[in-house]
Amino acid sequence: MSYLKLENITKSFGKSQVLKEVSFAIEQNEIVALLGESGSGKTTLLRIIAGLEFANTGNVMVNEKVMQDASTFLKTEHRNIGVIFQDYALFPHLNVKQNIAYGLRDKNEALLNDFLSIFELTEHAKKRPHQLSGGQQQRVAIARSIIVNPDLLLLDEPFSSLDQSLKRKVRSEISTILRRQNIPSILVTHDPDDAMEMADKIAILQKGEIVQFDTPENIYKNPINEYVGDLTGGINVLEGRLVRPSDTKMVPTEKGSYKVVKCSFYKGDFFITLQATDNPKAFVNVIEKYRVEVGSLMDVE
Structure with missing residues (x-):
C-alpha cells in the first residue's frame, strides 16, 4: 500500500493549465524529489498536497486517509503534514529551543533535548534565529516540523539560500535525519544535485506533466527525452540516441x-x-x- 498516492491531479489558474493529469505514489520512508524548471508546476503540486491549493480534479491520499477527492477537501491544519518553505519562517523573538517546541502541546523536555541533540543544536538552544548560520536555521525549521510527528514532510526549495560550499553538507545531514526519523518526504527543487543526492526517486515535471518517474540512477543513465537529459547534467545528442559525456571516449587520432x-x-x-x-x-x-x-x-x- 502506497503511503502517499496522487491520482490524475489537474490544476488551472484562469486559462493557464499548470498541472495535467499528474499521478504518482511514494512509500513509507521514501524521499521523492519533484524536479523541473521554473513554471513546470512543482510548487503548485506541493501546495495541493499540503492543502494550500485546491486541485481542479484528482485524488490525494496520505497514509490511507483521503485529503482530497470529488467530495472531500481537508484543510491544511487537519492533514498532519509538515511544510518547510524557502525562508524557514522561524519566529525571531523565540530562541532555538522555543522555536522547535512551538507546535508541541506537551512541552516534553526529554523529547526537546533529544531533538536538540539529534540536530546538533544543543549548544545553540538559547540563541535567536539571527544568531544562527543558514544551515543551523534550516535544521531548526526541520526539527520544528518533524517533532510533532507528521505523516509527511514537504520541503520547498530548502537549500536555495545556502552557498554551494554548505549545500552538500546540509543535504547529507537532512537526508540522514529524515531517514532516521522514518518520515516520508517530498523535496521540490530546480537543482538536479539536490534531487540526485537526496532522493530515492525523482519525478521530472515538464509543463505540468510528469515525463519520467524513476530512481536517480535510471534517470541519469536513461533519460526519456532531451529535456530530462539536459535537466540532470547535460547530454550529447547523437543520431537516434541520448548519450552522456561519461559514456563516450575521446582518443587521439595520431598514434x-x-x-x-x-x-x-x-x-x-x-x-x-x-x-x-x-x-x-x-x-x-x-x-x-x-x-x-x-x-x-x-x-x-
Missing part, C-alpha cells in the same frame, strides 16, 4: 607517445590533456575512467 599535462575530474570521469613527445606544439584531449598522474607518459596505439 604515438604522449605526456600527460593536465588531468581534471568532472562528473565521474577524468578529462586529460596530452602533449605529443615528438611535437611539443601538438595537444590532444581524452576521457578516462581513472586518474592519470601529470607528467606521466601514455602510449596510444
